[in-house]
Amino acid sequence: MDSLEVFDVESAIVSEQEFYRKIIEDNLASLKLAPAIGRIKVVLRPEDSLFQMAILLRDVGTRVTTIDIADMEAKPVAREIIISIKKEQYIPELLGKLWERYGKANISQPDRWTVAISTDKPEQEVAFLKDMMVADPRHRLHENLVDFAIRVTPEGFRVRYHLYKGNQFIFVASEEALKHRWIEEAGAMLEELTKGGKK
């Protein structure tokens, strides 16, 4: 599945549809969600005060451990560990975890790609660090998806329903009490997306 291979926004009035398409694009960009979303469909019904959204996510990868993003080398004589970064995007999370474990005073960054830790037991620590979880993209994705849904929904639609299961995400919002029918409709939208969406 390519990113955003289906991107449908439906509304009775075409110009309003375009406004919302733009709002969705902007929010996808600011939350950096576009690569994670495969297919998305949004239906707007202002006359019913209703907003429905179904999203099919792409494979966003699994948990990231230190060994996935860096090479490590223990230096028993110098009593330190040298970490050579391969994927820069996770540095903030990695540093956060390292500071927590070793304290800021024991960690230095001689250059952009290197982190040095001074410790008494470098070899044991390397073994531990290898399997340490640095980031969980799925967790972050869930947070971002909910944030995204709230940002794109018209503000007055405060009654919300959301479902996040596997790679499926459904969001229904309204100003009135939600009707079962509306959630079922969103479910049908998701099914349609799973089959490839309306091309």
Added chain:
Amino acid sequence: MAVLRPYLYTGGVHKHGLLIELLEDVGGYIIQKVVTGTEVNLIMLIPEKDVPVVKKQSDELLGMMVEAPLTGVEIAVVSPTLASHHLPHSACDVAEYLRHPGANTNMIGLARGMGRRVSLSMDYERKLINEHDIAVFTFGSFSDCIINKKPKLFEGIEIPIVVTGGPDLKTEEVPGADLYVGNIGRTSHRLRKTEEVNALDKLNEGIGKIADNIRKQQAKDPLAVLPARVMKEIENQVSEIRTVLSPAPLTLQLNGLRVKLPYDEFHERLEKLEFDEGVTLSELADISKSKMKNYILIKIKSKSDVGFSI
């Protein structure tokens, strides 16, 4: 009474005092002076016949002087709430753009303005909006909401109402609005595309016309004293105004001004403010506590009310 024209001067700080002195000599007023680094922005009122003289001085200083039709107009930019759905884009963009032609804008976020059925405004909010000259309501992208649901927020608003929204509607379609400007709906990006900037230009132009209409109405029964003159007298007689850190300590309105000093401490001194002609301000204007913070609101009475004008 001399007719005053509003102008905006932009130039270097160097020697700009000459311009201020000249303005005082010809009997004009400085409304606002903003110094940013080595640049200075002056919003001023110049007597019509002296505009060429001031223009010449400005050219000598290599500055730029443009007409600023919204000078002395205080505009309320009202957004349904202060949530990220409306701010900073597009409500702040609208407010910022209105400042270009010299207006003073205040952003007002209603407490419960969002939604269709549930949106409402409070008495306090309506009174606060009514303190301004013009209200600009920034609405969203659904024409159904703008036409059928949102106009209930206009109830109790006595000043001219301008509405911005996404769809291209006619002013007559929006009940209660004096002007509707499309293409400024809900967005999550800065308004900088051609059509968006054009819409903002259209908004400024439309509001300029509304302000002109108010001025024309006023000319039929002029104010007892010019707001700019009251401003100058306050600057001369109430020295504490210089210690106020707000961007516009004295904010001009079409029929009065807002003084950003605490009401309890200063209202008596303002009431006793004396003019050269021997009258005090309390004879010429209503001085009341503003709904905005603890400020003082001065609304100048018309000549027909007072019986004379100075």
